[in-house]
Amino acid sequence: MRPRRSVLYMPGANERALEKAKTLPADALILDLEDAVAPDAKPSARDRVAAAAASGGYGDREVAIRVNAAGTPWHADDLRAAAQAGPAAVVVPKVDSAAAVHAVESALAGAPDHTAIWAMIETPAAVLRCAEIAAASERLTVLVLGTNDLAKELLVEQVPGRAPLLGPLSMCVLAARATGRAILDGVYNDVRDAPGFAAECLQGKQFGFDGKTLIHPAQIEPCNRVFAPSEEDVTFARRVIEAFEAARTEGRGVATVDGRMVENLHVDNARRVLALAEAVARLG
Structure with missing residues (x-):
């Protein structure tokens, strides 16, 4: 990216x-x-x-x-x-x-x-x-x-x-x-x-x-x-990914973060946020 x-x-x-x-x-x-x-x-x-x-x-x-x-x-x-x-x-x-x-x-x-x-x-x-x-x-x-x-x-x-x-x-x-x-x-x-x-x-x-x-x-x-993604955006994106991975480990297809349902599309968005943040960091 x-x-x-x-x-x-x-x-x-x-x-x-x-x-x-x-x-x-x-x-x-x-x-x-x-x-x-x-x-x-x-x-x-x-x-x-x-x-x-x-x-x-x-x-x-x-x-x-x-x-x-x-x-x-x-x-x-x-x-x-x-x-x-x-x-x-x-x-x-x-x-x-x-x-x-x-x-x-x-x-x-x-x-x-x-x-x-x-x-x-x-x-x-x-x-x-x-x-x-x-x-x-x-x-x-x-x-x-x-x-x-x-x-x-x-x-x-x-x-x-x-x-x-x-x-x-x-x-x-x-x-x-x-x-x-x-x-x-x-x-x-x-x-x-x-x-x-x-x-x-x-x-x-x-x-x-x-x-x-x-x-x-x-x-x-x-x-x-x-x-650019804010620090809050990055933190939330990581929480979304972590919660979803934990839910999958337990055999569930969805998770909840701060009362909001999280599924695959939200994980995709979260990964995009992290990729953009990493690309911005590389530019300095």
Whole structure:
């Protein structure tokens, strides 16, 4: 299990930011060639990001490259550079069909086997085809919600609690779980609103997201805390497993912990909590 609690976008044109990212406690980094880079700076940013991703200077963090979308003048060159750099993943904006995934897969044919595809779900069509997109390739391992673009395309307001987006968010989580893919929640735009950010992290965890994409280093620590099992979670998980094993020894198929019935599905959840806690501990 690889934790992806906090996944931070870093502007590919900013050399200082790419260097600073080496010291940040994010689980993963997305070196961005798309929104964070002005058109005239994209070629130089591409070279800088490819060199950074290939450097091995980011420790155990997953390092991904976000390329420009299909149909832009930079997309093909971005994919070629990413394939040569061999990052952990290539993040592809505006993926709205299985055919789009297949096109990216073909373009990455020369990339190392470890270079995955992370598909951004940012349009109504993508939400409606999310399961098809997720299942299109074994190389596709993560879905990334682009909630800003999705809200724009849906003509809905972005409000506290995200009521207008809850349907699409649930549909995408459902598609990820049905196909065995990881899924990341979208960004929170107001970096000054710590309570609002924490609330949205908790909402994302409750909805089943594996983690959240971030736009500022100040968001890393609270995001890591919310998406990691707490000490109480770990203690309870161990008690669930112990109680169930004791019940099985006695020939019973269920157990009780704090008045709650425990059966196989609860044991599976408990083991997942412990595996995530161990993976987080390995990251330090």
